[in-house]
Amino acid sequence: MLKKSYPYYLANRPVPANTDLEVRDKYSGKRATRVAMADAATVRKAIVAAHKARGAMAAMPPHARRDVLEHCATRFEARQEELAIALCIEAGKPIRDARGEVTRLIETFRIAAGEATRIGGEVLELAISARTEDYRGMTRRVPIGVCSFITPFNFPLNLVAHKVAPAIAAGCPFVLKPAAKTPIGALIIAEVLAETDLPKGAFSVMPCSNADAAQLVEDERIALLSFTGGLVGWELKARAGRKKVTLELGGNAACIVDADPGASLDHVVERLVSGAYYQSGQSCISVQRILVHADVHDRLRRKLKAAVARLRTGDPREETTFIGPMIDEDAAKRVERWITAARKAGAKVLAGGPRDGNMLPAALLEKVPHDADLYRREAFGPVAMIEPFDDFDAAIATVNDSDFGLQAGVFTARLDHAMRAWDRLEVGGVVVGDVPSVRVDNMPYGGVKQSGLGREGVRCAIEDMTEPRLLVIRDPLRK
Template sequence: MSKQKKSTARRGGLARSYPYYLAGRPVAANTDLEVLDKYTGKRATRVAFADAATVRKAIVAAHKARPAMAALPPDARRDVLEHCVKRFGERAEELALALCIEAGKPIGDAHGEVARLIDTFRIAAGEATRIEGEVIELQVSERTRGYRGMVKRVPIGACSFITPFNFPLNLVAHKVAPAIAAGCPFVLKPAAKTPVGALIIAEVLAETDLPKGAFSVIPCSNDDAAQLVEDERIALLSFTGGLVGWDLKARAGKKKVTLELGGNAACIVDAEPGADLDHVVERLVFGAYYQSGQSCISVQRIIAHADVYPALRRKLKAAVAKLRMGDPRDARTFVGPVIDEASAERIDEWIQQARKGGAKRLAGGERSGNMLPATLLENVPRDADVYRKEVFGPVACLESFDDFEDALARANDSDFGLQAGVFTARLSHAMRAWDALDVGGVVVGDVPSFRVDNMPYGGVRDSGLGREGVRSAIEDMTEPRLLVIRDPV
């Protein structure tokens, strides 16, 4: 690729300002969007903020780019994605620091997300040349003798993507990389609280030979983003975020819609967990508290068999109490800030409501601004918000069970259904969980927070519809086109 430019980042921090990208070109229209350092609360940088007219231009550009993107050969799409893999690797420290600052993500988690960004683009590069069709046997009766059928998959057209704050790189990657592999132009609205990572991705895309207008990355208001939902020139809307996604679906008209709307993940620890209890505790702590619990598949409900409950409770309480909270730049920090003080206040209110209802706090402490200590609650009332809703913070609820079927029923006692985890040594229980748990994915031998970027990922009920994971997303972003050929008479 011949357009490679020097990074915009300042040494030791973010650039003073970032443009948005309209039809593949950087536009420093203003510096209206202030991005805060989530730990210090101070301004970290400023970002150009698009208006309604700019959003409209981006949609028009993507719509016009449809033929050129569809005509881009698969090997050329692969080359674009491989260029991104190379450049993200070269800019890994910058990307991790951006996450640390704009999202308050502990630096260890930030490096992990950068690695997943690279993985997702690498997987998409491989899939770009494997979008295959099928030959269909049409000669099923005397009437159809001499007819042959074939199906290929073609790009669906212009796509709109709306992403949340908690994974500013990898949730963008899970929409952008499959779109490029499939040959779809797109318009992306990143979260206003964490736009920098997406704009660095756009800067790298601008170095490539993608057709004119093939992509736009435009931070904008939710009101102005309504066009991304409602405009009929958009063929597919992919939204990751809260339950407002159902309203977006209702307003989307005829376009295809995929939604990932969060979770309330349960993890069952059986009487024979199939692993050393110390390992189970280590994984539960990771699943519940990594990146301050701000993950759709964070472990929120721990349902442990009565035989292991006392030991698990003791070990888990001690492990949670030892978690270090503080500056996300410090490699020793495990729990950093949540995204803003309003979120921390909401989470704290839910904790206090649960305690008033009879829950016991085994670990945790007082909130300070948007810093909330890792909290472990026991015997939480099942009608409490912290039990029933998505907490999206460093909180887990612990309870015991006697019968495995009861544990499965409790795990299913939720409006959400994204992923669930099961620690068990019994194959029959593992298979029963796979059959009975009403979720998009069951993880046996680990926490529900486990995800590999090529696996189908998504949920049921209030957790959304459709699946991400590169190949699954490519399937959503392409349509089957049939060819029928009649043999010469």
């Protein structure tokens, strides 16, 4: 069970300032707990404290940063069920999926612990002409400074981990604003961080209003802003000034199923169902568009329709539930509205059912017009569309006909098609033999076009949070 209330964390310390933020159980709608909210003055104090902590954080030896991260991973492991139940309540995530996210939280911190002792540099050969024969050069990576993090509701643990763990590994102090709808996971992470010997001011974790969080975007003492969320990220980038900005802004991911998919259709259907409807489709790389070669389309369509119709919608605490609640009723109404508009424009609903509050059964459609909101925009709900194709190159062109480009999946037995997809798909990542929803926590992750800017994944994030510092030595005796 959740505590009756949770503090925010300012400069490594819990502050039970108020209980202004109400967090509701996303399935029952009842109040689950209350959380302290930071105001603008408190956010400013957090930035000041982080700025003062830059030197101490940078001076922490790599083994000490590693030990902090290992401590966190061990403590998360000991509190796995507590973290999973918190996810189940605050995000409405089915309990099996919640346990999976806790596992990824632990893995992400462990990956970062390893990377903390592998932040290297480069030896440069500067004797490229007679003029520079006396010179030697080398680089090392140093922390960039204060980082600000803004995270969304859909992965309250792992998306926080992908910002926090690399920052600690890199030696960067940070201020984190978790999503107001799902702040508990981030506050439990802060509770564990407070057990460590991080320098005072190394971290602050504070739910706050968007207006009060403006400083996390605009304050010039912050060196890097990392934002995961909607297209408002581009507006934040415009306000960020000189700081480095990393954006992960979602997508409408596609999956191509070739004439010979390289696996049984039953396996492909199983992976499509998982990719499209996992945690009610509320994932940036959820399968939204499914393109199937005409040779296998009818068979796959029939199997997929039956599989979607079997998915159980209900209480996320029950082990057999696959589709839990969406984050709120407005989100469910929006997806329902897009489905209705697509149907009126000529689409056919193969599976689905009526909405009940924020509960929306899994939906599968075909013949969706390509100009429909459901096709063009990010659904972020339990819905997918299927369509046939005859030519693989045409399928690639259809996938690319999107404002987004996060990841794409390709089921094919043909090596030339796999390589062509990698060459031509306008996305940040191509997954062959599986759905685009695959994310391994040490891989580069991010998109192109409206999907964002930069890459996450622990090593990539550490690279963003550090910068090379050059040393040049003149050695007259080198000759």
